[in-house]
Amino acid sequence: MPDFSLTTDADGVATLTWDVAGKSMNVMSAEGFSLLDTLIGQALADPAVKGIILTSAKKDFSGGMDLNIIARMKDGGAQGIFDGLMRIHGILRRIERAGMDPGTLRGGKPIVAALPGTALGIGLELPLACHRIIAADNPKARIGLPEITVGIFPGAGGTTRLVRKLGALAAAPFLLEGRQSDPRAAKAAGLIDEVVAPEALLSRARDWVLAATDADLVKPWDAKGYRMPGGTPYHPAGVMTFVGASAMVLGKTMGVYPAAKALLCAVYEGALVPFDTALRIEARWFTNVLLNPSSGAMIRSLFINKEALEKGAARPAQPDQSVRRLGVIGAGMMGAGIAYVAANAGIDVVLIDATQAAADRGRAHSEDLLDKGIRRGKVTPDRKAMVLGRITATTDHAALSDCDLVIEAVFEDPKVKAAVTARAGAAVGPDCILATNTSTLPVSGLAQASQRPEQFIGIHFFSPVDRMMLVEIIRGKATGERAVAKALDFVRQIRKTPILVNDARFFYANRCIIPYINEGIRMVAEGVRPALIENAARLVGMPLGPLQLVDETSIDLGVKIATATRAAMGDAYADRAVDEVLFAMADQGRLGKKANAGFYAYDAAGKREGLWPGLATRYPVTDPQPDLTEVQHRLLFAQVLEAVRALQDGVLTDIREGDVGAILGWGFAPWSGGPFSWLDITGAARAVEICDALAARHGPRFAAPALLRDLAAKGDTFYGRFAPAVRAA
Ligand code: NAD
Numbered sequence: 001m002p003d004f005s006l007t008t009d010a011d012g013v014a015t016l017t018w019d020v021a022g023k024s025m026n027v028m029s030a031e032g033f034s035l036l037d038t039l040i041g042q043a044l045a046d047p048a049v050k051g052i053i054l055t056s057a058k059k060d061f062s063g064g065m066d067l068n069i070i071a072r073m074k075d076g077g078a079q080g081i082f083d084g085l086m087r088i089h090g091i092l093r094r095i096e097r098a099g100m101d102p103g104t105l106r107g108g109k110p111i112v113a114a115l116p117g118t119a120l121g122i123g124l125e126l127p128l129a130c131h132r133i134i135a136a137d138n139p140k141a142r143i144g145l146p147e148i149t150v151g152i153f154p155g156a157g158g159t160t161r162l163v164r165k166l167g168a169l170a171a172a173p174f175l176l177e178g179r180q181s182d183p184r185a186a187k188a189a190g191l192i193d194e195v196v197a198p199e200a201l202l203s204r205a206r207d208w209v210l211a212a213t214d215a216d217l218v219k220p221w222d223a224k225g226y227r228m229p230g231g232t233p234y235h236p237a238g239v240m241t242f243v244g245a246s247a248m249v250l251g252k253t254m255g256v257y258p259a260a261k262a263l264l265c266a267v268y269e270g271a272l273v274p275f276d277t278a279l280r281i282e283a284r285w286f287t288n289v290l291l292n293p294s295s296g297a298m299i300r301s302l303f304i305n306k307e308a309l310e311k312g313a314a315r316p317a318q319p320d321q322s323v324r325r326l327g328v329i330g331a332g333m334m335g336a337g338i339a340y341v342a343a344n345a346g347i348d349v350v351l352i353d354a355t356q357a358a359a360d361r362g363r364a365h366s367e368d369l370l371d372k373g374i375r376r377g378k379v380t381p382d383r384k385a386m387v388l389g390r391i392t393a394t395t396d397h398a399a400l401s402d403c404d405l406v407i408e409a410v411f412e413d414p415k416v417k418a419a420v421t422a423r424a425g426a427a428v429g430p431d432c433i434l435a436t437n438t439s440t441l442p443v444s445g446l447a448q449a450s451q452r453p454e455q456f457i458g459i460h461f462f463s464p465v466d467r468m469m470l471v472e473i474i475r476g477k478a479t480g481e482r483a484v485a486k487a488l489d490f491v492r493q494i495r496k497t498p499i500l501v502n503d504a505r506f507f508y509a510n511r512c513i514i515p516y517i518n519e520g521i522r523m524v525a526e527g528v529r530p531a532l533i534e535n536a537a538r539l540v541g542m543p544l545g546p547l548q549l550v551d552e553t554s555i556d557l558g559v560k561i562a563t564a565t566r567a568a569m570g571d572a573y574a575d576r577a578v579d580e581v582l583f584a585m586a587d588q589g590r591l592g593k594k595a596n597a598g599f600y601a602y603d604a605a606g607k608r609e610g611l612w613p614g615l616a617t618r619y620p621v622t623d624p625q626p627d628l629t630e631v632q633h634r635l636l637f638a639q640v641l642e643a644v645r646a647l648q649d650g651v652l653t654d655i656r657e658g659d660v661g662a663i664l665g666w667g668f669a670p671w672s673g674g675p676f677s678w679l680d681i682t683g684a685a686r687a688v689e690i691c692d693a694l695a696a697r698h699g700p701r702f703a704a705p706a707l708l709r710d711l712a713a714k715g716d717t718f719y720g721r722f723a724p725a726v727r728a729a
Contacts (some may be wrong), residue, residue: 001019001021002035003018003019003020003021003026003029003031003032003035003036004016004017004018004019004032004035004036004039005017005019005039006039006042006043008043008046008048008049011050011206011210012048012049012050012051013049013050013051013052013053013206013209013210014043014046014049014051014052014053015052015053015055015202016036016039016040016043016052016053016054016055017055017056017057018032018054018055018056018057018058018061018062019056019057019058020032024058025058025060025062025063025118026056026058026060026061026062026063026123027062027063027064027065027066028062028064028065028066028069028122028123028126029066029068029069030069030072032066033087033088033091036091037091037094040052040091040094040095040111041094043109044094044098044099044109045099049109050109050110050209050210051109051110051111051112051209051210051212052109052110052111052112052209053111053112053114053202053205053206053209054111054112054113054114054126054127054130055113055114055115055116055201055202055205056115056116056117058116058117059116059117060116060117060118060119060123060141061113061115061116061117061118061119061123061127062118062119062120062121062122062123062126063118063120063121063123064120064121064122064123064146064147065121065122065156067299067303067304069084070152070290070299073085073290074290074291074296078287078291081286081287081290081291082283082284082287085155085156085282085283085286085287086279086280086283088156088157089156089157089279089280089282089283092125092126092129092156092157093129093157093276093279095111095126095129095130096129096130096131096219096222097222098110098111098131098217100214100217100218105214105217105218105222105223106214107214108214108217109217110131110132110208110209110212110216110217111130111131112130112131112132112133112134112205112208112209112212113126113127113130113132113133113134114134114135114136114201114202114204114205115127115133115134115135115136115141115143115183115192115201116136116138116141116198116201117136117138117140117141118140118141118142118143119135119141119142119143120142120143120144120145120146120180121145121146121147121154121158122156122158124143124144124145124158124191125145125154125156125157125158125161126156127192128157128158128161128162128165129157129161131212131216131217131219132193132194132208132212132216133191133192133193133194134192134193134194134195134196134201134204134205134208135183135186135187135192135194135195135196135201136183136195136196136197136198136201137183137184137195137196137197137198138182138183138198139182139183139184140182141182141183142180142181142182143180143181143182143183143186143191143192144174144178144179144180144181144186144191145158145162145174145175145178146178146180147178147259148175148176148177148178148259148260148263149178149302150295150298150299150302150303151257151258151259151289151294151295151296151297151298151299151302151671151673152259152286152289152290152295152298152299153175153259153260153262153263153266153285153286153289154175155282155283155286155289157279157282158175159175159263159266159267159270159282160266160270160275160278160279160282161221162174162175162191163175163228163267163270163271164219164220164221164226164228164275164278165190165220165229166189166190166191166229167228167229167230167231167241168228168230168238168241168242168245168267168271169230169241169245170189170190170229170230171267172245174189174191175263175267176245176249176260176263176264183195221275222275228271232271232272233268233271233272234272238271242268245264246264249261249264254538254539254540254541255539256539256540256541256669256671257294257541257671258288258289258292258294258295258671259289259294259295262285262286262288262289263285265285266278266281266282266284266285266286269281270282293681294671294672294673294681296673297672297673297674297677297678297680297681298670298671298673300659300673300677300719301656301659301660301663301673301674301677302660302663302670302673305656305659305660306497306660306664308656309497309498309499309656309657309660310492310497310498312488312492313654313656314484314488314498314499314500314654314657315484315485315488315489316481316484316485318481318482318484318485319485320489321433321482321485321486321488321489321490322489322490322493323342323347323404323405323486323489323490323493324347324348324404325347325348325349325350325402325403325404326338326339326342326347326348326349326350326403326404326405326406326407326490327349327350327352327399327400327403327405327406327407327424327428327432328342328349328350328351328352328362328406328407328408328409329352329353329406329407329408329409329410329420329424330352330353330408330409330410330411330420330437331351331352331353331358331359331361331362331363331393332353332358332362332409332410333463333464334409334437334461334463334465335351335353335362335407335409335410335437336351336361336362336363336365336366337365337461337463337464337465337466338407338409338437338461338465339351339362339363339365339366339391340365340366340369340387340391340465340466341465341466341494341496342490342493342494343366343387343388343390343391344366344387344494345493345494345495346390346493347390347493347494348390348392349390349391349392350392350394350399350400350403351363351391351392351393351394352393352394352395352396352397352399352400353393353395354395355395356393356394356395359393359394359395360393362393363388363391363393366387366388366391367384367388369466370383370384370387370388371384397423397424397427398427400424400427400428400432401427401428401429402429403428403432404429404431404432404433404486405432405433405434405435405486405490406424406428406432406433406434406435407435407436407437407459408420408421408424408434408435408436408437409437412438412439412440412441412560414441414445414446417436417438417441417446417449418446418448418449419449421434421436421446421449421450421456422449422450422451425449425450425451425452426451430452431455432455433455433456433457433482433483433486433487434450434452434455434456434457435456435457435458435459435483435487436456436457436458436459437458437459437460437461438458438460439460439506439510440505440506440510440561440564442476442503442504442505443456443457443458443474443475443476443479443503444476444477444478444503446458446476447476447477447478447479453476453478453479454478454479454480454482454483455480455482455483456476456478456479456483457473457474457475457476457479457483457484457486457487458472458473458474458475458476458503458507459471459472459473459474459487459490459491460472460473460474460507460509462509462665468664468665469496469497469664470496470497470498470499470509470660470661470664470665471491471496471497471498471499472498472499472501472507472508472509472661472665473487473488473491473498473499473500473501474501474502474503474507475500475501475502475503476503477503484500488500497660497664499654499657499658499660499661499665500653500654500657501646501651501652501653501657502650502651502653503651504646504649504651505565505568507651508643508646508651508652508657508658508661508665509661509662509665509666511642511646511651512639512640512642512643512646512662512666512668512675513549513639513665513666514561515638515639515641515642515701516542516546516549516635516638516639516666517546517549517550517558518546518575518578518638519546519634519635519638520533520534520537520545520546520547520549520550520635521546521547521550521578521581521582522575522577522578522581523631523634524547524581524599524615524619525577525578525580525581525619526577526619526622527619527620527621527622528621528622528625528626528631529621529625530547530599530611530615530616531611532625532626532628532631533545533546533547533631533635534546534547534548534611536628536631536632536635537632537635539628539632540632540635540636540669541669541670541671541672542635542667542668542669543667544667546635547598547599547600547611548599548600548608550582550592550598550599551592551593551598551599551600552592552593553592554591554592554593554594555582555585555586555590555591555592555598556586556591556592558582559579559582559583559586562575562578562579562582562583566579574699574701581619584618585598585599590612593606593608597612598612599611599612599615600612601613633690633694634694634698634702636669636678637690637691637694637702638701639662639668639675640675640676640678640679640687641691641701641702641704641705641708643658643662643675643676644675644676644679644705644707644708645705646658647676647707647722648705648706648707654722655676655718655719655722655723656723658674658675658676659673659674659675659676659677660674661674662674662675676718676719676722677718677719679708679718680717680718680719680720684708684711684712684715684716684717685712685715687704687708687712688704688708688709688712691703691704691708692704
């Protein structure tokens with residue numbers, strides 16, 4: 001079955017229907033592009049055809065480009081990429097000119113895009129080359145250009161066309177942030193031309209084709225006297241836009257995302273020249289981005305591997321374990337969040353706490369979030385009632401009897417958790433899976449309190465639950481395959497991304513975050529200027545510096561974790577210098593953001609005012625200060641070496657999970673594709689060299705793990721050796 005088919009009706013309206021066989025969503029392949037070009041050529045040449053409707057036989061129009069095309073384009077090097085892009089520009093430009101006379105701009109055939117649903121990436125760039133875009137009024141449809149979120153930018157003319165259509169300022173949220181809109185919002189923003197009732201989509205498109213005149217076919221940028229909305233860079237208004245945009249992009253990306261910078265260059269330079277030259281410029285900058293290892297690493301982690309994990313790459317072969325009724329014990333911050341995301345996904349929830357008031361407070365959290373959704377126009381009152389109706393807040397454990405999954409999120413105390421687990425185990429049926437949301441306690445130990453350890457597992461959420469997309473699933477020593485499948489199926493139901501790790505101190509994410517925070521605090525103790533520490537982290541792409549991060553998560557939590565780790569590790573504990581600072585902060589009541597006082601100072605309303613000046617009194621800054629790269633290396637290696645050790649120790653069994661988990665779990669420099677991708681970009685040999693130098697200056701915590709040394713010795717990379725999966729090992 002070919003991807004596109006062409007039919008023509010008695011009135012001469014041709015319909016070009018996109019329907020990729022065997023896929024629920026149309027994606028554009030190289031073959032698809034060639035066929036589209038051929039069929040458009042045929043229709044334009046056929047005297048019986050008056051105009052063309054481009055549509056989809058599926059409920060959506062298209063999810064975008066098959067990213068494998070991009071991988072194949074890369075094989076041809078810079079010239080191959082550029083030539084490939086210019087071929088695509090040629091095809092879309094032929095659609096746009098639609099056979100019209102280049103001199104008079106007359107005699108073309110109207111081509112209208114009729115979008116039944118979602119149209120993303122090339123799925124919008126193609127319509128942008130048509131003469132009109134009509135979308136079905138389908139609130140679930142998403143329309144936009146999300147390329148920037150995976151480290152590229154719209155390179156099939158979308159950048160050049162959208163800027164010329166809307167102006168640089170109005171196009172910015174779509175191009176620079178990858179904003180996706182429903183059809184009505186897309187129409188309001190000028191992204192598309194018309195929204196009609198779904199059943200009227202094709203008839204309206206047909207009417208438009210039959211009524212279109214020559215003037216309807218000429219794009220503004222092809223017409224004489226075209227001026228870019230908002231002005232070009234040398235226009236008095238345009239100059240403000242472009243200067244402002246550069247500053248904003250640099251402020252947001254810290255210059256580490258090559259795609260954002262290249263996009264701006266393409267827009268700026270493209271705005272100064274005629275349309276066809278602008279397309280060539282767009283192609284050159286796109287080539288530049290594709291040749292940067294960041295784009296490949298981002299596509300691999302944030303698109304290909306993230307999707308593979310969501311589809312169950314780690315799932316054992318087990319019958320469907322979708323959750324029908326969920327029990328949540330502990331209706332505090334985490335439990336209330338878990339109840340909300342489950343109810344929102346259509347799952348009935350029993351939410352239990354020690355008192356009815358506490359359970360009700362937990363349910364009220366969902367009400368608050370739904371009300372916020374209503375205020376933003378994202379949730380209807382009916383939906384709110386339906387979601388809230390799924391949550392039963394109670395103290396009665398008997399209500400757990402028909403739950404098939406129960407997650408406890410009570411206090412982080414092994415005795416409390418053991419009692420809760422034993423009580424829950426007695427209340428549920430024999431097939432129910434019990435899970436713990438512990439962030440620090442060994443899952444295998446907690447499993448001992450359950451009557452059926454093979455049915456016990458860790459499901460570790462991140463805070464705030466409704467916003468954080470990662471869920472870490474922890475397999476205890478006795479955890480059985482059905483429990484793993486249950487946890488993975490649950491995470492799929494609530495549309496989050498799972499990683500599956502083995503049980504060890506702090507599992508994976510916290511294991512890497514804690515050394516990052518500790519390295520930052522250690523540098524404060526050494527007299528490194530706190531602003532240097534924080535800025536070094538931001539400038540390498542971390543969303544929060546280590547000191548801001550510990551303020552956000554709270555300093556007393558840090559003290560608790562340090563105390564417990566110290567007790568467990570005894571003489572092997574190596575973070576005493578960190579504790580000195582942490583404990584002193586806690587003693588002064590500087591517990592972080594929640595106390596309005598921490599490493600940062602806050603105003604009465606809780607707004608961060610800057611680093612706390614008192615730090616400098618207690619920890620005078622030394623002279624000279626280390627250079628930026630040294631500080632960045634310390635902060636990055638503290639994390640990535642822990643990730644390598646987690647792989648070496650078998651806590652991680654799949655580097656894809658290590659990379660995706662790091663970006664979604666704690667925001668590890670997304671431009672790099674994750675810790676393993678970052679090490680591959682750096683090169684194992686260079687990484688070992690840096691480790692040796694850091695270890696000599698700062699201690700054995702920076703010693704290169706044996707695995708990294710081995711890769712360096714053999715000239716290997718992590719992805720070369722471990723992709724696509726090492727789960728079998
Ligand atoms: P919290 O203090 O906000 O909530 C705990 C709730 O458990 C309280 O409402 C309490 O009344 C209830 N509770 C205590 N004993 C109970 C019992 N015997 N029966 C029923 N309810 C009981 O705590 P939280 O921040 O939601 O953390 C809960 C768990 O999640 C902990 O294990 C924590 O380590 C883990 N966790 C927390 C975070 C975080 O960022 N806060 C992140 C990941 C995991």
